[in-house]
Amino acid sequence: MKAFQIVPKIREYAEFSEFAKESGLQAKDLILTNAWIFRPKIEALHLDCQILFAEKYGTGEPTDVMADAILEELQDSTYDRIIAVGGGTIIDLAKVLAVADINDTVADLYERMDALRKIHPLVIVPTTCGTGSEVTNISIINRTQKGIKQGLASPAMFADEAVLIPELLEGLPYHVYAASSIDAMVHAVESYLSPQACSFSELFSGQAMRLLTDGWKAAVSHSDPEAWKPYAAMLLRASNYAGIAFGHAGCAAVHALSYPLGGVHHVPHGEANHVMFEPVMKAYMRKKPDGRLYRLRELLGSMLACRPEEALENLFDLVERVQERKTMRSYGVTPDEITWYADNVIETQQRLLVNNYVPLTRDDILRIYEDAL
Numbered sequence: 001m002k003a004f005q006i007v008p009k010i011r012e013y014a015e016f017s018e019f020a021k022e023s024g025l026q027a028k029d030l031i032l033t034n035a036w037i038f039r040p041k042i043e044a045l046h047l048d049c050q051i052l053f054a055e056k057y058g059t060g061e062p063t064d065v066m067a068d069a070i071l072e073e074l075q076d077s078t079y080d081r082i083i084a085v086g087g088g089t090i091i092d093l094a095k096v097l098a099v100a101d102i103n104d105t106v107a108d109l110y111e112r113m114d115a116l117r118k119i120h121p122l123v124i125v126p127t128t129c130g131t132g133s134e135v136t137n138i139s140i141i142n143r144t145q146k147g148i149k150q151g152l153a154s155p156a157m158f159a160d161e162a163v164l165i166p167e168l169l170e171g172l173p174y175h176v177y178a179a180s181s182i183d184a185m186v187h188a189v190e191s192y193l194s195p196q197a198c199s200f201s202e203l204f205s206g207q208a209m210r211l212l213t214d215g216w217k218a219a220v221s222h223s224d225p226e227a228w229k230p231y232a233a234m235l236l237r238a239s240n241y242a243g244i245a246f247g248h249a250g251c252a253a254v255h256a257l258s259y260p261l262g263g264v265h266h267v268p269h270g271e272a273n274h275v276m277f278e279p280v281m282k283a284y285m286r287k288k289p290d291g292r293l294y295r296l297r298e299l300l301g302s303m304l305a306c307r308p309e310e311a312l313e314n315l316f317d318l319v320e321r322v323q324e325r326k327t328m329r330s331y332g333v334t335p336d337e338i339t340w341y342a343d344n345v346i347e348t349q350q351r352l353l354v355n356n357y358v359p360l361t362r363d364d365i366l367r368i369y370e371d372a373l
């Protein structure tokens with residue numbers, strides 16, 4: 001049986017300046033971030049660190065091309081700690097850099113995944129309220145030549161420290177807040193339903209759901225798109241709790257089925273999960289509405305002040321008020337693509353599908369895609 005553990009040390013600070021001071025950031029530290037995060041919150045501190053803006057090497061979800069370009073750029077640099085300050089892309093890239101030797105490419109790392117070792121100490125500071133990736137040991141890279149998103153995972157890819165600083169969420173655009181917090185809810189729900197869940201991971205899944213539903217309910221009661229910001233610390237913590245939970249119990253079908261949308265149509269991760277969330281949960285309801293799924297509905301019912309039988313519909317309504325769910329067609333997916341999607345998911349995403357609440361057949365997966373189309 002897999003032991004429950006939280007590997008990185010976790011710290012919380014109100015402001016980046018407190019973290020910089022206490023961590024003793026200095027010349028041998030490499031900060032991997034984006035200019036739009038650095039300029040408003042970090043630049044004025046005049047830190048004596050090396051700074052790398054990831055957008056110089058590509059934008060959007062992380063790809064092998066971006067990671068290889070950064071690795072090439074860093075070949076002539078001498079640095080010790082990597083301080084990743086950013087969203088999912090920055091964090092995934094930093095985990096790759098932490099285990100890469102000087103002449104490595106991303107393909108080399110996939111080839112020796114079982115033998116990876118940490119080359120650079122890694123500190124991760126998330127700036128969205130979604131990935132929870134600061135406490136997991138997996139990096140999802142779009143392998144452009146293969147046309148698939150694939151996980152690179154190793155115990156060596158855990159951060160040494162995960163640092164939560166709500167101040168860094170202040171500039172987050174609404175759609176990023178919405179998609180990333182919905183991603184965190186999917187992490188919480190998928191890890192709760194996973195057959196790999198244990199009593200400890202359930203605690204983190206459950207508390208993540210509670211903080212997210214509380215934050216969302218409070219925010220949607222105002223018409224102001226900034227109304228979520230007073231709850232940033234709560235949502236950041238929720239994302240971290242959900243990360244701890246799925247780091248143990250795994251994510252499942254929602255993530256697995258969303259990957260072709262990201263890999264082929266470049267739909268951002270949180271948005272793609274939003275598209276698949278409701279159709280996957282409805283498939284679970286058709287197959288086995290009792291058992292662990294009923295316990296989830298009871299738990300959500302207690303958070304949404306409704307009966308278990310209404311809890312999922314009420315959750316979907318609340319999610320819809322946070323952000324309207326789009327169809328797969330709206331991203332350019334055509335009906336004849338979904339057969340390939342289903343086959344591709346079954347072939348490449350078994351890592352996630354083994355965590356499904358109940359096994360899903362090829363026909364089940366096709367039905368889910370038809371519902372989401």
Ligand SMILES: [Fe+2]
Binds near residue numbers: 131183187255269273
């Ligand atoms: Fe996710």
